[in-house]
Amino acid sequence: MEKNRILIALAVGVFGITTTEFGVIGILPDLAAYFNVTIDTAGLMLSAFAIVVAFSGPFMVQWLSSYNRKNLMIFSLVIFVVSNLLSVISEHFYVLVFVRMVPAFFHPVYWSIALSIAARQSTHGDSSKSVSMVFSGLTIATVLGVPMATYISDLFGWQASFLLSALINLVSVLGLWFFMPPIETEKKVAQKRDLGILKNNVLWVNFLITFLIITAMYSTYAYMAEFLGSVSKMDGTDISLMLLVFGAMGIYGNRLAGKYMGKYPKKATVLFIVLLISVHLLVYWFGMYYWLIVLITAIWGLIHTGGFVIGNLNLTSSISGTSELINSLFTSCGNLAVTIGTLLGGFWIASYGVHNVIWSSIVCLLMCLFTIFMKVKFVKEMRV
Template sequence: MNRNLYVLALGVFGITTTEFGVIGVLPELASAFRVSIEKAGWLLSIFALIVAVFGPFMLLTLSSYKRKSLLVFSLSVFVAANILSAFIPDFYLLLITRMIPAFFHPVYWSIALSVAGQTSDPAEKSRAVSIIFSGLTLATVMGVPLSTFMSDLLSWQSSFLLTAFINGVALAGVWLYLPSIQNTGTSSGKFEIKIFRNKHIWTGLFLAFFMITAMYSTYGYMADFLKNVTKMNGKQISLMLFLFGTAGIAGNRIAGKYMSRFPFQTTFVFLILLSGIHLLIGYYGSCFTPMILIVVFWGLIHSGGFLISNINVTSSTSEDSEFVNSIFTSCGNFAVTAGTLFGGFCIARYGIENIVWASITGLVLAMVLLLFKKRNRY
């Protein structure tokens, strides 16, 4: 079973590199297409918005197809879209091309998370889910910094070709090593309306939304912040993204270990520590050496956010896990979109050096909701 989970995590690595790989390349893309950094940020936010809006619909529409076939086809779309992106001369065509794989992103995520949850003991669920999320962490360790490095070393086009290669490796892994997966989720093609009557689900979703919005308000513009505030060059930014992701491996494992036993305490500590990190970024952002240490601890804490959010949502109900995970995926990507747009708004209005306050606002709202959740004893 562990082998199956790691194979699925390899696919998560590929599709997540596609979604977030542009984070480190945004300054180059903005310059190449002669658009503002806020407008370039739409390359991230439009992807997330498509996932958010169409996630549950795509899963329900394709529910009758074999799960492994859906995984293989989804990764094939990611390979093709990244190759096309490398040869597009117009910003808006690039934007449209990035929208295509976004439709299949939630299909892959929902099936992978469902397999992790359904094939493990309840006590081991957080660990199984953490294996799937290790693909996301690996994307921040290798995918995002490698994309940034390739863009700095050769061109932004080469970063898209690298991402296509990563997805190709993931496709080969899933095709060759993953056994056939039984259709265990929604097969009727109808919405499970009763899920939306569960107030526990809504509390978990709003908590996840504010947490992830806060995370991506600043992280979505990390490369631009390090370039313009910390005054780092392209290679140094690549190294910072690598350190961020490497620390995130440990952070993801720590979150998975404690979330199953102490969900409230783990979430509470996460919000406190991430708020503290953003305050340090705001205070020491222009200081080169302190920012190196801050980025490491930032990655250590940040990486557990998606896993913590997912467990808060999925533990709220015992209903159809694939559909619940598709709802979570939509919520998370709505939050990524909101965070990117809110961060872009703050940059345009207050400057890149003050972007951390966008994240701190979201974290405060998440803390209020968490305490409300605790008070009502969910």
């Protein structure tokens, strides 16, 4: 019971920060229209946030390592509340981008602590289940936060979506405050020893695999609202429902990924990549047919969301034991991938049109399969 309470509290916080980070996905067309910028420029709302996380993560985690863990997580979420409130009154696009970049510095701090605590709460052999439970906060944010932000924006304007994110983060603060027990600070000796993992070649190969997976996921998903509007001819309400379907299916997909990564990590990783390639091809071929894209979107959500759990477990399995540093590397890896994926998708749209954005994801996934093949062939001692 105590373990579940801790994991739920952590997941609630993840729900809050994920809604802030990815809630803009469904409102990028609205922001582009309001500020009179192109859709790929509007993508900076996602990519600028992610790039701050990517490059500040390990440094922020090490810098703040001596502070109380519970208080640090709560403070991080408070920064998210304030940022969302300031976003509401931002009248210039690049001011809005800057305001969103501030909480990005604290995003990896929360994530790395939460994932490390989750791993420590697990008994031998069920780490994947505990980690997937924390990631359920991300999935539920995809189910509720992102489509709700899109729907609210469609009804009341984009400012209302940021008010919603502020409220969600405030609820997350209260959840941690009341339900999270005190957390011991890691010892300095352990922190110094952690730095040695950066010399491990296996870690960096798995880093590349995780990076390619998440880049592929977001080069198309970041522009999902634009694709559904332009290619599938859906209106704002339909797009909100599609994002809801996408995320709802992701809840089950997240559980499946955690289950099978615990039993068959190598097979689960390869199968995930093959299935994600397949569903992207279906989106490309049948994206213009309303009812077919509804069904395909559900399948897409089922597969897509498991990528985070698969990426995290592949990366953390590179080294025995767990640490906040390696989880901060995952957070940096994931957000760097979101940044590159968003930029790649925007470039692909600008060059070839929104319908062809699918191919940017497929190229990255094929590169990932090639990397896995080379890893198995030349680094046989690697554990995945």
